[in-house]
Amino acid sequence: MAGVPCPSCKNPISLTLGFIIENPTSQCPHCGVVMKFKEDKELFDEYRQVMKDIEYIKKQHKGVTFGNQK
Numbered sequence: 001m002a003g004v005p006c007p008s009c010k011n012p013i014s015l016t017l018g019f020i021i022e023n024p025t026s027q028c029p030h031c032g033v034v035m036k037f038k039e040d041k042e043l044f045d046e047y048r049q050v051m052k053d054i055e056y057i058k059k060q061h062k063g064v065t066f067g068n069q070k
């Protein structure tokens with residue numbers, strides 16, 4: 001998943017869904033705006049489930065190298 005641009009200054013920041021989940025409150029390095037992502041609980045739950053599924057698949061296919069997961 002590609003990172004999203006800052007909602008305030010539109011500068012590209014490496015803000016991925018995984019990073020947001022780890023850091024629900026993030027600060028833009030360009031303009032300093034603070035972004036809070038706590039609202040997207042359903043999205044987080046979905047993301048966690050997807051990550052679980054990927055881990056499960058990986059365990060079943062040891063030694064197989066995965067490319068970009070969609």
Ligand SMILES: [Zn+2]
Pocket residue numbers: 006007008009010011028029030031032033
């Ligand atoms: Zn910004």
